Amino acid sequence: MRMELVVAADENWGIGFHGTQNLVIPEDRRHFRAVTGHGTVIVGRRTLLDFPGGRPLPKRRNIVLSRDPDFAVEGAETAHSVEEALALVADGDPEGVFICGGESVYRAFLPYCRRAYVTRIFASPEADAFFPKLEELPQWRLVDPGEDREHQGVRYCFQIWENNGHWLERPQGPSGAGGF
Numbered sequence: 503m504r505m506e507l508v509v510a511a512d513e514n515w516g517i518g519f520h521g522t523q524n525l526v527i528p529e530d531r532r533h534f535r536a537v538t539g540h541g542t543v544i545v546g547r548r549t550l551l552d553f554p555g556g557r558p559l560p561k562r563r564n565i566v567l568s569r570d571p572d573f574a575v576e577g578a579e580t581a582h583s584v585e586e587a588l589a590l591v592a593d594g595d596p597e598g599v600f601i602c603g604g605e606s607v608y609r610a611f612l613p614y615c616r617r618a619y620v621t622r623i624f625a626s627p628e629a630d631a632f633f634p635k636l637e638e639l640p641q642w643r644l645v646d647p648g649e650d651r652e653h654q655g656v657r658y659c660f661q662i663w664e665n666n667g668h669w670l671e672r673p674q675g676p677s678g679a680g681g682f
């Protein structure tokens with residue numbers, strides 16, 4: 503299984519405020535579409551609500567995490583736990599499986615990801631949702647800092663980080679290395 507993640511994070515690793523993205527860069531949306539292609543996206547229920555019209559993303563297989571046994575949305579499959587989501591993608595998608603947020607889902611799946619596509623936005627808007635600080639996690643390293651770009655005076659770049667060989671393929675037991 504090739505599992506990767508895609509995130510846009512500000513300079514403090516903030517990713518959202520009041521349920522939505524705190525800074526939107528149009529080129530980042532195009533980058534997101536190019537990276538996720540026709541693959542599988544895994545998102546939390548709150549992030550799904552923030553998609554246009556609260557609808558699953560077109561042209562991709564959508565898996566939504568919710569603990570609500572009655573949760574269902576047309577055009578998406580529901581997983582009620584990390585284990586259930588992993589089972590749904592266990593056969594592997596040749597186009598890739600992408601963790602697309604929000605905070606709780608990034609934290610739960612980070613140990614399963616080999617690579618992180620991080621749009622780093624050099625600004626510090628107010629945030630109440632955060633991505634783990636990758637530079638503080640020893641197994642993650644910046645392999646491509648991306649070139650400097652600018653949108654309306656805000657600097658950003660498309661970074662690639664990689665997990666240095668210790669990602670999980672399946673859930674560990676209570677004593678396993680599930681954290682990060």
Ligand SMILES: NC(=O)c1ccc[n+]([C@@H]2O[C@H](COP(=O)([O-])OP(=O)(O)OC[C@H]3O[C@@H](n4cnc5c(N)ncnc54)[C@H](OP(=O)(O)O)[C@@H]3O)[C@@H](O)[C@H]2O)c1
Binds near residue numbers: 510521549570607610
């Ligand atoms: N900058 C970016 O790239 C980016 C990308 C995505 C999202 N975001 C931001 O992130 C914020 C949302 O993050 P969030 O953490 O509040 O919400 P979230 O992760 O999108 O969704 C949380 C919900 O997902 C379900 N869930 C999470 N973990 C689960 C598990 N292990 N098993 C079953 N269900 C699970 C639960 O749904 P139920 O309540 O239905 O049980 C939970 O309430 C927003 O501000 C959003 O804009 C930013």
